[in-house]
Amino acid sequence: MLSSVQNPRFLLLHLPPKHLHFATTKAIHTSQTLALSPSTSPPVSQILTLRHSLLSRRSTAVELAEAYLARLRRTEPQLKSFLHVSENALKEAAEIDRRIERNEAVGPMAGVLVAVKDNICTADMPSTAGSRALEGYRPPFDATAVRKLRESGAIVIGKTNLDEFGMGSTTEGSAYQVTANPWDLSRVPGGSSGGSAAAVSARQCVVSLGSDTGGSVRQPASFCGVVGLKPTYGCVSRYGLVAYASSLDVIGCFGSSVTDTGILLHAISGHDRFDATSSKRQVPAFTSQFISKDLLESKPLKGLRVGIIRETIDDGVDPDVISSVCGAACHLEELGCIVTEVSLPSFSLGLPAYYILASSESSSNLSRYDGVRYGNQVVADELNSLYGNSRAKGFGSEVKMRILMGTYALSAGYYDAYYKRAQQVRTLIQKSFKEALDKNDILISPAAPSVAYKIGEKKNDPLAMYAGDIMTVNVNLAGLPALVLPCGFVEEESTSLPVGFQMIGAAFDEEKLLKVGHIFEQTLRGCNFVPPLVADDFPC
């Protein structure tokens, strides 16, 4: 099934130093004869470009919005990334133009089209969480993240598709539609934030919000070749995020560059008095220390300790993915990082612990969809059948399965063996991450064990799908921030599919992750992460 590996070409071409154990895996960027796409420049911040155009009056917000909307209209029939597209985008853009015309101050996100995952509440648009249980539901309030976006001038362009309530890794679990991967329409975009990842990848919007409970931002970012950021738990308010597993859920960011992702994160982070778990820390200006690539020294990351997690480049992971990630490690090394292998012995326990905890919390969080208040109420002459039938009709099979698993795990007599045990594992995982991050500045791993797979391929094999979350769930259990960056391609059936790698930082160390990510991205050569679908009208 696998064909040749297409290796990216790095800024500095050296053989990897001998002490690296992982260099024994498949050859990494040693073959300079391999055909590469013409040298491309690193990704440019769409937000900064757009802002410059607006403030210099080179283009209007309406013109810019129209360009995105045109692309959206053209690609949407194939991609189906949106569940709802706003009717007010141009109106809101016109308002920004008026303000600029009157020389009034506009926010840092002025005119930026943001797509929002449909499990994040928006007052002016439906918010279904991809479920029939919330069909037609319009919340009376904006999620805090959405409110902050609007306050900084952003335009919410629409609501993106997802696996129902965020439960899934392919976006096939949506009750409404299946979203395609912009790189290969026969493949999944990943999930559960597949719509948001695909929309950024296909430049249907500038940036987008997703949510990440067990990898739902990072895995689709890897599958779609975009930057995905899962912030520290507590960094971004969850108020208005339809809860799946409250102790793991975070709102995350997608962008086509690290700068855009950082600007988006800055716009939505900060303490919120409506979320008791939100942090009171000061929000740093994540992108202010970014250095233009022309000013970079030869070893800009000199001394940065990078640990590559041994358990993530092991059996069960696609060798081509391992190659790409090891290539990224080499690249970091060439940038001056000290790369070593670290072991997280508890790593493999993360997956079962995650599925027990997430299912348990979801079985509770989803109790409110009882047919009494939202969605379709099934006519019944007795209360229990009203509940039973409304829920049977409202939920899809994956959701039902997780509710059943969670209900079981929390039941008297099983609680200690499942929920309590999983919490103990969680503590263990937090400890082992802490130890690893005391010795390293960042940890790296693949973002997913494979590249994007075919639609339908794992639909009837939930365990295979769950196994795909192995790279990401531990980070949620530990509550840490992680940034996924595209780092190369794998050729499958003569299609180039992007691969991302994950950088994990200490709690609230987003600034460092973004800084490293920015340097990595700016120095990565030979990779163009604009999918062919839109390459024509989105020149890089």
Next chain:
Amino acid sequence: MALTLFRGIQTRPFLPYPYGLFPRKHVLFYATMKSTQTQTATHEKEQPLLKVSSHTHSKRLDNVSKGYEAIIGIETHVQLYTLTKAFCSCPYSYGSQPNTTICPICMGLPGALPVLNSKVIEFAVKLGLALNCKLSLNSKFDRKQYFYPDLPKGYQISQFDIPIASGGFIDLDIPVEFGGGHRRFGITRVHMEEDAGKLLHTGNGSYSEVDLNRAGVPLLEIVSEPDMRTGIEAAEYAAELQRLVRFLGVSNGNMQEGSLRCDVNVSVRPIGQLEFGTKVEIKNLNSFSAISRAIDFEISRQVLLHNENQSIQIVQETRLWDEGAQKTVTMRKKEGLSDYRYFPEPDLPEVILGKEYIDSIRDSLPELPEMKRRRYEKMGLSMQDVLFLANDINVADFFDATIDKGADVKLAANWIMGDIAAYMKNEKLSINETKLIPQELAELIASIKGGTISGKIGKEILFEMLGKGGTVKGLIKEKDLVQIVDPVEIERMVDKVIAENPKQLEQYRGGRTKLQGYFAGQIMKLSKGKANPVLLNKILLEKLNAKS
């Protein structure tokens, strides 16, 4: 003073239990009690103190339940008197239009999150300390999960394995009418939770409506040890809790509005048996007397079943107290143990109490009912006085303020428990709502004691002050009520009355000495009640008996 009459089981011949329980000769006795029955529930609001006019009822119960003992435990829900609900900023006021004090949070809308109102912690700590509990420095919230339309999230935020307070006790004094005596009942735990909404059933019963105004209102659940043995003890426990929450200012403790709700667990066992009998829960107890009557009914019912070897019919169930029928009826049988699938609430951080925080609350606690009672007892007041005065914080404060102004303790108690209490009852006012202030009561007592005014005039002034306010000095002056103690002036009046009644004088001197009262009355009338009675009588006698 107002007596809330506690009555026993109402005899209704068609009811199987009471009728079967009591020998026929008592029917008459119970029938006489029936007439006062309707009074019992209505005075609770103003007068939580239970009073009984006879011991007969409990004696009957003793006879019936001979050889058995009842084990009674109470779960009390107290609605906290906070400005906003537990986890959102909605206000709550009883009786608002349905669904007018709600928001996305207390409606449990998708994406909404709870944020704890810190007052809830403060009130929980206050009550925990007042109940002599150990506080958990590190507690948490848990989700209690079940489906019901009045529970919008499908779970109730509560506390499960680590309550904020546990292992305390409450002290109280049983009123003299019930045999008196001091009691200490154990408190198992106090925990914080949120209230649910209410279901409104439509007239034809074809559908129900949900009112979420009450959803998310903070509650403290107080669980007692199974330390009570009679309905009276249980009712007194509840009354003491009500006093406590009112003294602390954490709740209005109003039972009719559901601010204080008691669910009672009752079981009986043969005396000497170690294991408990099957526990029955009783709900819908809207007054202290209902608690007492429901428990005594339930004890009788269970004992009867034991006596008839039908104890198998005592099943673990929830029974409702039917106020109209004066009996408990089955509401639902418990099929196995319900599994609420508790787990820690992930939306709320742990509740961590600092030592300084606890100390600052402890230092701010007011004098509590038990402390007051002991203090009043030391002042030499009778237990009846003590219980009356310490029952209501406003009355107690009024009494204390009056004493502070130098009033005689016993006299102040008498005035408050007598004429003032009667006035409050008639006008349906609390002591603070009358126009009387403690300073003036003290002044009044002093004026009578010092002879400035008579007791009779004092009463007049009292009612004037209760209704319209004013000062004792002002009223005496305004109405010219100073007692006449000048013998010359009194003599003048005596002379006048004697002169106007020559016939009576003749009769008196002829031997009808009883007529002295007539003369005294006429003179008092002439003086508009102001003549000093001792002087008056002395001068009158001298004049009447003087040889003409």
